[in-house]
Amino acid sequence: MYLIPALTLIPFIGAILIFLDSNSKRRGYVIYGTVALMMLCCFLLVGQWILQGAKPWHLYPQTGFIDLLMQVIEVFLMIFIVYKSFKHKKRWISLLAISQTVLTLWVEHSIPLVESTHTTVDSLALLMCILCSVVGGLIGVYSVGYMKSYHENHRGIIDRSNTFLALLFVFMAAMFGLVLSSNLIWMYFFWEVTSVISFLLIGYTQTDEAIDNSFKALWMNLLGGIGFAVAIWLCAMQNHSVQMQDIVSGGNTMIIGMLCLAGLTKSAQLPFSTWLFGAMVAPTPSSALLHSATMVKAGVYLLIRLAPALYGNLCGMVVAFIGGFTFITTSMMAIAQNDAKKVLAFSTISNLGLIVACAGIGVEQTVWAAIFLMIFHSVSKSMLFESVGATENSIGSRDIEHMHGLILRLPKLAYIMGIGIAGMYLAPFGMLISKWVALKAFVDSGNVLLVIFIAFGSASTMFYWTKWLGKLIAMHKPNTPDHDATRKDEYFSMGVLGVIMILLCLLFPLLAGFVVNPIVLSLFGATQDVLSMSELTTMVIMVCSVLLVPSMMFLITRMAPRDYVPTYMNGVNVGDNSHFIDSMGESKKLYLSNWYLRFEFGRRRLLRPSQIVAASVLIVTFAILLGGAIG
Template sequence: MYVHLIMMLSLGLGSFICGLVFLVTSFSGASSVIEWELMSLNSVCVNFVIILDWISMLFMCFVLLISSSVMYYSGSYMKGDMNFDRFMYLVLVFVFSMGMMVLSPNLISILLGWDGLGLVSYALVIFYQNEKSANAGMLTVLSNRVGDVAILLAIGLMVKLGGWNFIFCVYELMDKDWFLLKMLVMLAAMTKSAQMPFSAWLPAAMAAPTPVSALVHSSTLVTAGVYLMVRFSPALEGSKIQSILLIVSCLTMFMAGLGANFEYDLKKIIALSTLSQLGVMLSILSLGFPDLSFIHLLSHALFKALLFMCAGVIIHSVSGYQDIRCMGCLVKFMPLSVSFMTVANLALCGFPFLSGFYSKDMILEVAFMSEINFVSLILYVLATGLTVSYTFRLIYYSLSGSFNLSSLSNLEDGDKIMSNSMIMLSLSAVFMGAVLSWMLFPEPYMICLSVFMKNLVLMVSVLGASAGYFMNLMSVSCNLKSLLRYEIVTMSGSMWFLPSLSTKNLSKVNLKGGVVMEKMADKGWYEFMGPQGVYYSFSKLFYVFNVLQVNGIKVFMKMFLVMVVMMSAGLYI
């Protein structure tokens, strides 16, 4: 019964300790490396390494802080579930796997946490045992396996360096000879952070309980790819990888923002906003600013966890509905939860002096100041406007619009545990962005922009807010007009058909090809020319050699007699 309290206190204590270590390492400029040699193979040592520097300690501080809040929140949210203890232990293993990944500068020990995240995320996505959850879990785990294979291939390539501690030889990887290794690392980050064309699994993972969504989409699973790219960022300078990553991430954030404006599932809208922000992080990282990407990763984790917690409270209050059209006017019934959700939404939009403002506004200004192509600039502008648009659309439908629930619905902020767990994150969403910017950027950035470019973000945000709120006031006419462009609306609302391409069509092709390969290869030529055929041939050959070795005199006499008979027969003829 008190499992969630014990875990919450333990994770909170761990967050406090990591925060103290971060302060020590950041002010002293020193970092510690703990290394165990597991085995040695031809002068290549397989080591288990832990690094304690300001990046890993700060990130672990945030991971444990959010995890402790989620644990406390889950004590009320999952209270009636018969598998409550199993859920808590799965979440704890999930946090442990993230810690393994964050604290390791070694590609082999990173793989332990990387695979742990994929395995436990599958177990959490299928926690509610139904067909939808099973399909979502399979899509999640198979999409992430692509990244796991990329990490394994990268481990094989790094043997050439004589070790797998990439953080100590990251500048050697800047050479053009390591292009394939960097491509594999980028592929792994793209699958874990759900960049195109691997984006379909992230909204599908909403089949998991809401506390899991709050943890996964804020500081753990989807941020692992961004964190890995931050660690590898010095090796990407001057590489073609940056151009590839820039266009992929810009397309991802535009596609996610567009899809969120056509989505009606509350959790999927927030999931698509996560996907859009992951595109922002990777795009600014590809421009050569990993510090900006990292600070946005931290500030985004706070208000996104708060946003999912508010969504969970609302879903509980409206009897399990997730369709925003079945909500409305919640501000009159749940003022506390709606206040927290509004703070999180405004932080997501980059409202001045909230946590998202200090990272997102600087990211956009630095991107506009950088040498990027026109397509990327347009995608940045459109994605910014779409972010504000779907946020205010969500506010209209769920918080301030007309009341669409039944007249017998009883809505209130009655759960103190869930409300208390959101208070700490709401304060962090307000103040932590300023604190992070003061600590990580003691010297100001020099930003030189024209008046138009400086005000472009503000103009796009105002236009996006107006479109997202006031156009949905005319929802009936908008829905009727959308039927005239049904194909465009369908494509925009379905993430450019990525879910169907990642599941039905791809599985049909793979299954048909698999049947053909099984008949022609696995049960055909592979049986005769592959390992089974080689085994059969060698077994016969070894039998002959064994007979020759054991029965040498008998075989010699038989062979001698045969030769004599053949020679005599030849002479007779």
């Protein structure tokens, strides 16, 4: 069982070494070694678990010293938040940190709790460990080269790369601890660590915007932390136990509702979505880590754990509504964005909303879809963030309009970005298949509102992804060449993620049979074949066919003539394919732009009404739950 503590300690020790070493070359080797050990430890743990029968492990009933150490760290984090809040004149945020820390410490020292295990190793926890170690580890590898280019292109920002890289690995260590915890107090501890680390990552550049956005993320996640702390207190008072399995089987709606609040804030659902928009000011590895396999996935992980207890009750209906409503509104807002990272941010929130809606319905079919959505979203979105960051370092912009003809200008980055985009919405990639399963489950459940949300939200999704993909594959190349500033470790990370994405599609039937079905079985005690083997086989054939498309694109770009035909611009082309002489003899710049419908779907137009609707639903829900608890 030494592999379990090792899985958390390896990235933490690596973070210490990274922080202490100012030599970038040695620091890179430490990162490569830490990632390799982290992945090795994770897969050894999975192998050992399978060899021992693939049954849940419930471990560590007595953890006196570790509990005391966690309490000391909790107090330190509280003091740190209070200090930062007063330093930046946001004193009210300190109240959130103080209240939840005092409440959890009071529970631990004043309420006698039944002795129980603190760690559970099962199929869902191991899947999260694999996602964190593989996707998170590859993001760590990517960050080695990226941070060098980042500070070369951002001279005004103080180079604190060792701190930034160390925080990435502390974050991964906390995620391992969170998903392996079965005790709510342990889970809460790691939950708060991720909140504080994300606060530091978002504020890395120390600009006024970064500081404001980091505090926005902090207070929203601390609000969820209060919900978590209240759930711990209620559970301890009622059952003298703080075990997750007792909450799922107990069915106390107030406790479940408080944990759902924590899950909604961490997964950036409306009305708490704005913290994830603000995270875009941080360097790309931070965005990739927060948006793909770690931070936001902690929220949906908690809701998937709670899914069996959400079926057919008020909490489940509200969670499903908030998720579906977030899916459609943020999909529409993404249409109005031309900044690639903002598109990815809205897309992340949107897809998380669909996962949350699936968890809220709380039946085998929807949870099956939610797990697949989580897997494919983790791989695809991390690859997209990385490719956008590399493109920005190469062309000096992350504006989608500036990526016109990228397949000819920077073909390797365009291929990687294209695979990531295809993975998000095209057949037969898993995201689309999972959406189809979710739609079928929503129809079967008779939830007309969710059917409308997923139908129109998916149409919006197709709109903004198609616009972006069309820009990439446009056969237009200006005479001024683009320099590819992407480093080898960045390409290695993106390339491996691209291969994983293709393999996930090719091995879809195996993934369903040996990974997703066992998770659903462990959560519900029963499972069913959501898709028949004939359908799955057809999908694999479709994947093989789809692979011909990038191959043809590769041949086209290789066979394209090197002497490009001047573009017709309704005037005399001056020779650079970007300017023409108009009828008055003046030079005009050619500008090709997508349609963004900013007036109809802009963030300023839709965000505030969406927040009001979601907040109203939550307020009414908790008023009903409180009234029922008092009555």
